[in-house]
Each structure stands twice: as structure tokens, then as C-alpha cells.
Amino acid sequence: MTKLQHIPVLAGEVIQYLITDRSGTYLDGTCGLGGHSELILKELSEDGKLICLDRDVEMLEGAKERLHDSRVEFHHSSYDEASTIPSIHPGTLAGILLDLGICSAQLDDDDRGFSYRHDTPLDMRFDRSGGRTAIEYLNSVTEEELVSALRSHADIRNAGKYVRRVIARRDEGRMRTVGDLVSCVEDLFPKRSKNQFTARFLQAIRIEVNDELGRLDNALPLLVDLLKPGGRLAVISYHSQEDRRVKRFFRHSSRNSGYPPEIEASMKGKHTALNSITRRAVKATARELSQNPRSRSARLRVAERSSAS
Numbered sequence: 001m002t003k004l005q006h007i008p009v010l011a012g013e014v015i016q017y018l019i020t021d022r023s024g025t026y027l028d029g030t031c032g033l034g035g036h037s038e039l040i041l042k043e044l045s046e047d048g049k050l051i052c053l054d055r056d057v058e059m060l061e062g063a064k065e066r067l068h069d070s071r072v073e074f075h076h077s078s079y080d081e082a083s084t085i086p087s088i089h090p091g092t093l094a095g096i097l098l099d100l101g102i103c104s105a106q107l108d109d110d111d112r113g114f115s116y117r118h119d120t121p122l123d124m125r126f127d128r129s130g131g132r133t134a135i136e137y138l139n140s141v142t143e144e145e146l147v148s149a150l151r152s153h154a155d156i157r158n159a160g161k162y163v164r165r166v167i168a169r170r171d172e173g174r175m176r177t178v179g180d181l182v183s184c185v186e187d188l189f190p191k192r193s194k195n196q197f198t199a200r201f202l203q204a205i206r207i208e209v210n211d212e213l214g215r216l217d218n219a220l221p222l223l224v225d226l227l228k229p230g231g232r233l234a235v236i237s238y239h240s241q242e243d244r245r246v247k248r249f250f251r252h253s254s255r256n257s258g259y260p261p262e263i264e265a266s267m268k269g270k271h272t273a274l275n276s277i278t279r280r281a282v283k284a285t286a287r288e289l290s291q292n293p294r295s296r297s298a299r300l301r302v303a304e305r306s307s308a309s
């Protein structure tokens with residue numbers, strides 16, 4: 001594995017919006033290598049506390065090495081299971097951060113299958129202790145499902161022509177590595193933006209393998225319940241499907257009109273009101289963009305649990 005590195009995005013903005021109580025308890029639901037966590041800890045007083053979660057044990061180990069602090073605790077867990085952590089109680093958290101998606105360190109890792117730069121087995125799981133790998137996903141997916149994933153998660157139009165190639169190769173039993181996947185479709189990719197297109201193509205599969213959108217939908221109302229009145233939920237998204245979900249959730253909850261219909265059904269009428277703090281998504285400044293190209297697609301939205309709820 002190459003040296004672990006990741007620059008936290010929108011760092012100043014996250015701290016400015018998230019920290020309202022220096023002695024409160026905060027949750028970093030996607031702690032990665034602990035970049036944002038380190039900044040949060042710097043803001044907290046001696047009485048403050050930070051709970052860090054990640055689905056990826058390797059990232060969590062990196063964060064543990066970085067953050068030696070008695071105020072922090074680590075759990076190998078998905079953020080949609082945060083309410084099962086014994087030290088987390090409903091209505092108590094001062095702030096929650098979700099910095100969605102993938103760390104640069106995971107992309108750079110040469111045995112995870114996340115990047116077209118390394119021809120390694122198609123794994124792509126954040127949590128390698130269970131669940132299906134990208135190979136297993138590709139071996140069982142239907143043509144329609146894969147077309148829908150590429151359209152929805154990577155904005156790829158005419159997805160059918162790529163999918164037919166992928167399915168044909170899979171049916172020949174020759175779909176094992178990232179190279180196997182990319183080489184069977186890359187001659188169809190736009191020449192000028194081939195690298196970005198390849199990255200988007202792989203991103204769509206990673207999102208499916210890890211059920212990233214499903215987990216986000218499940219988590220939003222559950223996380224809001226963990227906030228104390230006035231506590232804040234900050235979410236950084238990296239693609240339009242994620243950001244749309246967060247925006248819709250905040251907008252519905254702010255209007256006090258319940259959650260979006262697809263979430264409302266699972267909440268059986270239970271509803272916690274929020275107030276949106278960011279009117280529009282916060283984006284990286286030109287300065288940050290020049291220092292960290294990864295921040296280009298980052299969108300931060302923040303909402304506060306209403307004091308009345």
C-alpha cells in the first residue's frame with residue numbers, strides 16, 4: 001500500500017458551520033484518515049468529545065495513528081448504524097459530519113480496485129470484512145440494472161453500448177480485474193476526457209457495491225435524531241445524486257412538512273424538524289481548488305435541529 005494521504009476539503013467552512021459548542025460531543029461519521037477530525041479536536045475544549053466512524057478499517061487505523069487524544073474514540077462502523085454505538089444517545093450530539101465517498105488514500109491504494117491506475121482485482125468494498133465485491137456485483141447484475149447505475153451515478157448517456165460489452169466479457173468468464181473491465185469499453189470512451197470518464201464509470205460501480213445512496217437515505221433521519229436541539233448536521237457530497245438527496249431532505253425537513261416521500265415511509269410519521277443553515281451548497285474557493293483539485297466537486301450543506309423539536 002502506498003503512503004496514506006488525503007487533504008480534507010472545505011476544512012475552514014466545515015469548522016465554521018459545525019462547531020457551536022466547544023465542550024459538546026461530535027460525530028465524524030466518515031472519519032477516513034482523520035483530517036477533519038483533527039481540525040474538530042483542535043476546536044474542542046478539554047470536555048469536548050469526538051466519536052469517529054469508518055467502514056474501512058485501514059482508514060480507521062490511519063486516523064488512530066494520527067489522532068492520539070483521550071477525547072476521541074473510534075469505531076469500525078457505517079454511519080447509518082451510528083445509533084447502535086453504545087456511547088451515542090439520541091438527542092445528545094452537538095454536531096455530525098459526513099464527508100461522503102472515497103479518500104484519495106483509498107484511490108491510491110494499489111490493491112483495492114478503486115482506480116484505473118492499478119490493474120488489481122475488482123473489489124471496491126469500503127468494508128472488506130463482508131458484502132459483495134465488484135466482481136460479484138458484475139457477475140450478478142442485469143443489463144438494465146447496470147445501465148441504470150451508469151446513468152444515475154455517473155451521468156453516462158447511451159450507457160447500453162458500454163453495458164453490452166461488459167456483459168459479453170463477463171459471460172465469457174473474463175471479468176476479474178479493473179483492467180479487464182476498462183479494456184473492454186475504453187475504445188468507446190470520449191478521447192478528450194478519457195481519464196475522467198473512466199473514473200466516473202468506476203465510481204458508478206463503487207457506489208452500487210457499497211450501496212452508498214441507500215445508506216445515505218437511511219442515515220439522514222436517524223442521524224438527525226441523534227442531534228440535540230441546535231445541533232448541526234454537515235454533509236459534503238461529491239456527485240449530483242448525493243447532493244440532490246441531502247438538499248431534498250433538508251428542504252422537506254425545514255418546511256416542517258415531513259421527510260421526502262421515499263424516506264417518510266420508513267419513518268412511520270416520526271419527524272424531526274431542521275433549519276437549513278446554508279442557503280445554497282458551499283463550494284471550494286479558487287484558492288482551495290488550486291491546492292486540491294479533488295475539492296472541485298465538493299458541495300457542503302448544513303442544517304440545524306430545530307430547538308422546538
Ligand SMILES: C[S@@+](CC[C@H](N)C(=O)[O-])C[C@H]1O[C@@H](n2cnc3c(N)ncnc32)[C@H](O)[C@@H]1O
Binds near residue numbers: 032037053
Ligand atoms: C472522503 S473520505 C473522508 C475523509 C476525511 N474527512 C478526512 O479528512 O480524512 C470518506 C470516507 O468515508 C468512508 N465511508 C464511506 N461510506 C461510509 C459509511 N457508510 N460509513 C462510514 N464510513 C464510510 C470511506 O471509507 C472513507 O474513508
